[in-house]
Amino acid sequence: MGEIPIRVLSVGTALPGPPIDTAALAERFGMDHLWRQWVDTFIGTRTRHLAIDLTSGERRQDLADLGELAAAQALDRAGISAEDIDVVVLGTATPDTLMPTTVNVIADRLRIDGVPTFQLQSGCSGAVQTFDVAAALLATGRYRTALVIGGDVIAKHYDVKADLAALPPDEVVNYLLFGDGAGAAVLGTGDHPGAPVVRSVLTKLSGLDRAPGQILRWYGLADRGSDEAPASEDYKAIERLVPVLAEEVAEELLDDLGWERDRVDYLLPPQLSVTMTGKIAERLAFSSAKEISCVGETGNNGNALLFFQLDRLLPEMEASSRAIAVAIESSKWIKAGLALERDR
């Protein structure tokens, strides 16, 4: 990182509706006890939150609603107001509309204006990407305070009338793995005692000669009748590659910083599902680190995940402690990681 220390001043999060457990999903989709046992064994995610009503399919909240709530909470916790924000960056795979961009809808609702705003089209690495862009801008010295936001709402892809028993596996997993949510953080330069410093941010496209592991399509008037699945996953490639890439990220961060693996106090591993996250955390083998995960309760809410992990990390991060976060995006395969240190 550059000479100007960039700190995480606060984090905010927002989840729609009540937690939905696997039994409720099974009941809604008429799936039997074997299906529930399979979810418990191979996915492990206990609950997720959805921005739709599970019975009617009616959409209750959109990304701008959740992003606004998360950002307002982050501003409040940082003790600052909208006019203190010098730049806004949002990461999402599921903007409410392609134009206007959701970042600007959220900014408008928060009464943020007259500053640069950016929206990144991103998946599970998106939160780290927002940190990377914001940190680079803050490091120029032109700005003092950045609001970064990440979130996803999968309502468009969640057909409550679908016959899951008739869907191919690469589409069924979408109904189990994912959830909706948004998170935000305020990053700032200047003196903020107790706020952890961003020591390193890593985002690297790693997709050369690799087919996408996850595809989200969008349709317009001419191709809206497309037979292609709007959302699909190559779950076998994800299961094989994500642990490998996660290990590479951890190694690169440690090498970059000269940190010893056993001197890291908190590990924020990729949040694909409880089962996958558990396997990856074990493989990363940070023997002294406490694991900070959220996916068991939030489901995989993509661009919001890291913010939910940070929301759990910040209150318990002690003075002179270190945290490493790893996120892998399986779309065109992006490695991402973040290193935080609380110096006092």
Added chain:
Amino acid sequence: MTAGISRAEFVDLLQDEIGLDVGAEDLGRPFDDLSGWDSVRLLGMLVLLEKHVGRPLSLPAFLEAANLESIYEMVNR
């Protein structure tokens, strides 16, 4: 005696409804050597087997199976 499934019916189910390219001679092969096998296939297979034998099956009990032959034996036990 509880309802079961014959070996020929089991192979037909694997080929026609699960889409596995296997014959009776492949039942003893380890799952790692079985192209296209994964937990999603296991789930689909158990759902169909449950309908065939007319009694509830438990997925955790089948996780210890090393090959399709073991599953065949467990269903007929």
